[in-house]
Amino acid sequence: MSVHGRIHSVESFGTVDGPGIRFVIFMQGCLMRCQYCHNRDTWDLHAGTEVHVNELMVQIESYLPFFKASHGGVTVSGGEAILQAPFVAALFKKCQAKGIHTCLDTNGFVRHYTPEIHRLLAHTDLVMLDIKHMFDDKHIELTQVSNHYTLAFAQYLHQHQHRTWIRYVIVEGFTYDISAAEALADFIGPMTNVEKVELLPYHPLGKHKWAALGETYQLDNITPPSDVIMKQIKAVFTQRGIHTV
Numbered sequence: 001m002s003v004h005g006r007i008h009s010v011e012s013f014g015t016v017d018g019p020g021i022r023f024v025i026f027m028q029g030c031l032m033r034c035q036y037c038h039n040r041d042t043w044d045l046h047a048g049t050e051v052h053v054n055e056l057m058v059q060i061e062s063y064l065p066f067f068k069a070s071h072g073g074v075t076v077s078g079g080e081a082i083l084q085a086p087f088v089a090a091l092f093k094k095c096q097a098k099g100i101h102t103c104l105d106t107n108g109f110v111r112h113y114t115p116e117i118h119r120l121l122a123h124t125d126l127v128m129l130d131i132k133h134m135f136d137d138k139h140i141e142l143t144q145v146s147n148h149y150t151l152a153f154a155q156y157l158h159q160h161q162h163r164t165w166i167r168y169v170i171v172e173g174f175t176y177d178i179s180a181a182e183a184l185a186d187f188i189g190p191m192t193n194v195e196k197v198e199l200l201p202y203h204p205l206g207k208h209k210w211a212a213l214g215e216t217y218q219l220d221n222i223t224p225p226s227d228v229i230m231k232q233i234k235a236v237f238t239q240r241g242i243h244t245v
């Protein structure tokens with residue numbers, strides 16, 4: 001397990017990335033190219049700041065009372081956390097040794113099931129898996145990569161009964177599509193490890209980061225989905241007995 005990792009930033013009082021109050025670590029590096037990425041500046045694998053796992057643990061442990069009071073813990077997000085699996089595994093192992101809940105927020109782009117991946121999952125209490133689109137042509141248009149690896153990872157999590165939440169961003173031109181939502185609901189319906197689906201309305205909050213990097217933000221004219229659209233998508237899941245938030 002590696003004791004050094006490259007991180008983009010940390011957030012000490014996260015409340016939207018897992019249960020309770022979370023210390024959230026955003027890892028540097030991602031291989032997807034999502035059009036709505038709100039952390040565009042995390043893509044470069046070589047940018048960010050190198051940290052030692054013990055440095056982070058000192059910070060994390062100072063929040064222990066908040067974790068205990070709120071049933072919170074540590075979430076590692078990104079960028080893509082799995083690209084630095086040995087480091088995240090080392091961090092999660094230390095967290096668990098202190099009784100701190102661990103959550104992995106991932107796009108599931110896992111190409112090889114290495115011993116490091118197994119170690120990481122062994123020290124992960126909860127996986128939050130982003131599924132961007134069930135239809136591969138739309139997934140490629142949205143992220144520039146196939147959904148093949150992500151869907152295989154979801155099946156792996158099911159086979160090994162890793163506790164999982166699914167995250168699904170609703171964005172016009174891509175996931176407004178009821179048939180895509182039905183395909184996702186049918187895919188995860190039999191997965192007894194999936195506790196809920198988080199339906200996340202698209203928002204343009206990361207747009208300024210694209211501008212700062214001199215990049216074109218392709219969803220410039222897209223607005224967040226209406227409540228009506230969100231209710232229609234939600235109904236697809238609830239009709240199949242899948243819990244959504």
Ligand code: SF4
Nearest residue numbers: 030032034037079107
């Ligand atoms: S997977 Fe996440 S970090 Fe990577 S491009 Fe997509 S939204 Fe951005």
